[in-house]
Amino acid sequence: MTTQLESPRPARRGPGAPRWPKETFGADLGASLVVFLVAVPLCVGVAVASGVPVELGILTGIVGGLVVGLLPGSTMQVSGPAAGLTVLVASAVDQHGLAALGVIVLGSGLVQIVLGLSRLGTWFRAISPSVVQGMLAGIGLVLILGQIYPVGGLAQPESTWTKFAGIPDLLVTTVTSPAGRSGLLLAVLALVIMALWKKAPAQLRLVPGALLAVVATSAVAALFAMPVQKVEVGSLLSALNVPTAAAWGELATPAVLGSILTFALIASAESLFSAAAVDRMHDRPKTQYNKELVAQGAGNTICGLLGALPMTAVIVRSATNVQAGAKTKLSRILHGFWLLLFVMLLPGVLAFIPTAVLAALLIQAGWKLLELRQVVTLVREHRSEAFVLVLTAGTILATDLLIGTLTGLAVAIIKTAIDVSRLSVRAEHDDEHVRVELGGNATFLRLPRLLDHLEQLPTGKHVHLDLTTVRHLDRACYQAVEHWAAQRRRGNCTVEVALPARVG
Numbered sequence: 202m203t204t205q206l207e208s209p210r211p212a213r214r215g216p217g218a219p220r221w222p223k224e225t226f227g228a229d230l231g232a233s234l235v236v237f238l239v240a241v242p243l244c245v246g247v248a249v250a251s252g253v254p255v256e257l258g259i260l261t262g263i264v265g266g267l268v269v270g271l272l273p274g275s276t277m278q279v280s281g282p283a284a285g286l287t288v289l290v291a292s293a294v295d296q297h298g299l300a301a302l303g304v305i306v307l308g309s310g311l312v313q314i315v316l317g318l319s320r321l322g323t324w325f326r327a328i329s330p331s332v333v334q335g336m337l338a339g340i341g342l343v344l345i346l347g348q349i350y351p352v353g354g355l356a357q358p359e360s361t362w363t364k365f366a367g368i369p370d371l372l373v374t375t376v377t378s379p380a381g382r383s384g385l386l387l388a389v390l391a392l393v394i395m396a397l398w399k400k401a402p403a404q405l406r407l408v409p410g411a412l413l414a415v416v417a418t419s420a421v422a423a424l425f426a427m428p429v430q431k432v433e434v435g436s437l438l439s440a441l442n443v444p445t446a447a448a449w450g451e452l453a454t455p456a457v458l459g460s461i462l463t464f465a466l467i468a469s470a471e472s473l474f475s476a477a478a479v480d481r482m483h484d485r486p487k488t489q490y491n492k493e494l495v496a497q498g499a500g501n502t503i504c505g506l507l508g509a510l511p512m513t514a515v516i517v518r519s520a521t522n523v524q525a526g527a528k529t530k531l532s533r534i535l536h537g538f539w540l541l542l543f544v545m546l547l548p549g550v551l552a553f554i555p556t557a558v559l560a561a562l563l564i565q566a567g568w569k570l571l572e573l574r575q576v577v578t579l580v581r582e583h584r585s586e587a588f589v590l591v592l593t594a595g596t597i598l599a600t601d602l603l604i605g606t607l608t609g610l611a612v613a614i615i616k617t618a619i620d621v622s623r624l625s626v627r628a629e630h631d632d633e634h635v636r637v638e639l640g641g642n643a644t645f646l647r648l649p650r651l652l653d654h655l656e657q658l659p660t661g662k663h664v665h666l667d668l669t670t671v672r673h674l675d676r677a678c679y680q681a682v683e684h685w686a687a688q689r690r691r692g693n694c695t696v697e698v699a700l701p702a703r704v705g
C-alpha cells in the first residue's frame with residue numbers, strides 16, 4: 202500500500218490570530234531599537250544637508266515607520282529621508298522656497314501612487330544597472346563635495362563649479378580658524394570610529410557605529426568646549442511646514458511640475474532598487490513592487506501635507522533591520538514609534554551634535570555610494586558599461602541629477618541598440634559566382650556597413666545573397682537590399698535574394 206504525501210501548505214492566519222506572533226516579537230523589538238539608533242543621526246544629517254529644519258527630517262522618518270511600515274509591499278525595507286535626495290531637496294528649496302517643498306513632495310507621492318496602481322513598478326527593474334550605479338556614484342560625488350564645507354565650518358556653495366573653486370579658501374579656513382580645526386578633528390574622529398567599529402566583535406556591533414561616533418564626538422566637543430556649530434532643534438509641531446495657498450499656486454509653474462516628476466522618478470527608482478538589494482539579504486516574503494510603490498507614494502503624500510522631506514526606502518536602515526534579526530514588519534513600525542517618542546521627550550539631546558560630525562556621516566554615505574571596487578571591476582570586464590557609468594556620474598556632477606540620469610539612460614539605450622544590431626557578412630567567390638551570407642540582426646544602425654559590402658561585390662558575376670539566417674531584418678535594410686538588387690539587374694547582372702521568413 203502506498204501513501205501519497207502532500208506538501209505542507211502554509212497555515213492561514215485566522216481572524217482571531219495575532220498579526221505579529223509572540224515568538225517573533227522579541228526579535229522585532231530588538232531590531233527596531235537598533236534601526237532607531239541608526240535612523241536618528243541620519244534623519245538629522247539629511248535634513249541639515251538639505252538646508253531644512255532638523256525636525257522635518259525626523260518627521261519623515263516617523264511617517265516612514267508608522268505609515269509606510271504598515272502598508273503592504275515590502276517586509277524588511279525601512280523608509281525615511283535619504284541622503285541621495287539631499288541634492289534635489291536643496292536645489293528645490295533654493296529655487297522655490299521652503300514653503301513649496303510640501304507641494305512638490307505631495308505631488309511626487311501622488312505620481313508614485315499612480316505609477317504603482319498602473320502596475321509600472323516592475324518596469325523600474327528594467328533600467329540598466331550601469332545607469333543605476335552611475336546615478337548613485339554621481340549622488341555620492343555631489344554629497345562628498347558639498348559636505349566637506351560644513352566640516353570646515355562654512356556653508357556649502359550652490360553650484361558644482363563654485364564648490365570646486367572654493368576648495369582653496371576652504372582649506373585655508375579649515376587650517377587657520379579654530380572652528381575649522383575643531384570641525385576637521387571631530388569629522389576625522391567620527392570617520393575613524395566608524396571604520397574601526399566594523400572590526401569589533403559581532404556582539405558589540407549591535408550598537409551602530411554611526412551612533413557611537415556621534416555620541417563620542419559630541420562628548421569630546423562638549424568636554425573641551427570646541428567652537429563648532431551644532432544642530433538647532435525646535436518643537437516638532439512648530440516645525441510643521443503645511444503648504445499655504447501661495448505654495449499651491451506654484452503648482453501650475455513648469456519648474457515645480459518638473460521637480461515633482463524628478464522627485465517621483467528618482468525616489469521610486471531608489472526605493473525599488475533598494476528592494477531588489479534587500480530581498481537578496483533575507484528569506485522572508487519578497488517585495489511586491491507595485492504595492493511598494495503605492496506605499497512609498499502614500500508616505501510621500503503625507504510628508505507633503507506636513508511639509509516634510511521626501512522619503513525613499515533606505516538601504517542603510519533596511520540592511521541594518523535585516524542584520525539585527527527582524528522577522529516581520531513590526532520592527533520598522535516600532536522604529537517610527539521610537540523616533541516619535543524621542544523627538545517628543547528628548548529633543549534637546551540633538552542640540553549637542555556638531556554639524557561637522559553629521560557631515561562626516563554623509564561623507565561616509567557618499568563614499569559607500571561610489572562603490573569604487575565595483576567600478577574598477579566593471580572597467581576591467583565591461584568597458585562599454587563602465588563608460589555609461591562614468592558618463593552618468595560625471596554628468597550628474599557637472600549638471601544635475603535629472604539631466605545626468607537621462608543622459609545615462611539615452612547612452613545605455615543607444616549602446617544596447619548597437620549591441621543587438623551586430624551583423625556578420627561572409628562572402629565566397631569563384632570564377633562565375635559570388636555567395637554572400639548574412640547573419641545576426643540587420644537594422645538601420647548597420648545599414649552603412651551592409652551597403653559597403655554589397656557595393657564592393659564584383660560586377661559580371663552571379664550573386665546569391667542569403668539572408669535566411671538573419672534573426673531580424675528591418676524595413677530599412679530590406680528596402681536597401683531590394684534597391685541594390687534592382688540596380689544590379691538593370692546592369693545585366695543576375696542576382697538571387699533569399700529572404701528570412703519574416704521581415705520586420
